[in-house]
Amino acid sequence: MVSESVITSVHNPQVKRLVRLRQRRDREEEGVILIEGAREVQRAARAGVTVHDLYLCPPLYSPEAEDVAATLPGRRAVLSGPAFEKVSGRDRPDGVLGVAATPDVALPDPGRDAVVVVLHGLEKPGNVGAIVRTADAVGASGVIVLGRGADPFGPNVIRASQGSVFSVPVVAWEEDRALAWLRAHDFRLVACTPDAPAVYWDATLTGRVALLLGTEHQGLPGAWRGAGGVSIPMNAGGGADSLNVATAAALMLYESARQQRARAAAGSPA
Secondary structure, X not given: OOOOEEEOOOOOHHHHHHHHOOOHHHHHHHOEEEEEOHHXXXXXXXXXXXXXXXXXXXXXXXXXXXXXXXXXXXXXXXXXXXXXXXXXXXXXXXXXXXXXXXXXXXXXXXOOOOEEEEXXXXXXXXXXXXXXXXXXXXXXXXXXXXXXXXOOOOHHHHHHOOOHHHOOOEEEEOHHHHHHHHHHOOOEEEXXXXXXXXXXXXXXXXXXXXXXXXXXXXXXXXXXHOOEEEEOOOOOOXXXXXXXXXXXXXXXXXXXXXXXXXXXXXXXXX
């Protein structure tokens, strides 16, 4: 890539490549991720992710993007407005897009009060990204995405997480591997299911705990529902019969954080 080259044609090979990289299969074949947005690219760089190539469109810059673009490392190319809008996945792009190697993420050795979120079957990037963002906000130890759910490093997950995928460890594992890791580290499994008799705020969510969540329509499969189940109470007189999974995850995560802090303040043992 030539420094500060200008790409105007939507048929340029680099533009075509960026369009292809919006597909998970093409990203996996190249071993790269697509990061759009000044804030997200900056957070990736701060987390140690090497952003090899930057594609910039100054006419689309937001004030934040203008400041960030001036400091970001990486090879640069300037795209025209039509070329950038061709590769962008946003309604209002801010003119910053990066390509980086797919991060090699491992879950850290868990501490005494480690909390991880386990997501089964979630395919909507917005939900996965929102959960990762909340996990980051409460200081969770990691997020495990089971199977071929939403790509945790897909551009829409990165966007929904506001770049938190680069701050909290997020891995995509098969079920057997996830269960083996959780058992090896003595995690207590807590499944969030609508028919569980125990309400989540009455459950013990301290110590090493794994919060299990499935899709809103199908929930968790039998192998995971056997874990100590908790429910989130719903107004019996209302029309809603379920919560958005990201909302459910937020309630569980913050209740766990509240309990962990209360126990620490009281000096209670694990």
